[in-house]
Amino acid sequence: MSVHDDLTSVQRAVDDLLRSVGRLEQQLGGGLEVRRVRTDADHLRESVALLRAASEGPATAPRPSLVTISDAPYDISLWTDSDDEGLGARDRHAP
Numbered sequence: 356m357s358v359h360d361d362l363t364s365v366q367r368a369v370d371d372l373l374r375s376v377g378r379l380e381q382q383l384g385g386g387l388e389v390r391r392v393r394t395d396a397d398h399l400r401e402s403v404a405l406l407r408a409a410s411e412g413p414a415t416a417p418r419p420s421l422v423t424i425s426d427a428p429y430d431i432s433l434w435t436d437s438d439d440e441g442l443g444a445r446d447r448h449a450p
Contacts, residue, residue: 362407369400 356364376396380389 358410362403362410365403366407369396369403372396373400 373396376389376393380393383389
């Protein structure tokens with residue numbers, strides 16, 4: 356089965372669920388429990404719609420451009436005002 360077929364099958368199942376919840380809502384009234392199930396079913400419908408939209412997008416995401424990093428050592432003067440990470444300040448001793 357293709358992704359499109361699977362999503363169509365899931366959409367049909369969610370539609371059936373929503374119809375069943377609607378019938379239960381008519382029979383049981385709009386109590387808290389039924390409202391929670393209705394809300395969950397609505398969220399499921401929205402999630403399937405988002406999944407369908409994501410699957411119809413580009414098949415592969417564009418690759419980010421590569422950045423070349425030089426092997427040359429960094430200028431030590433760049434770090435004269437900072438502490439060594441995890442070691443504390445240069446003029447103090449670690450505990």
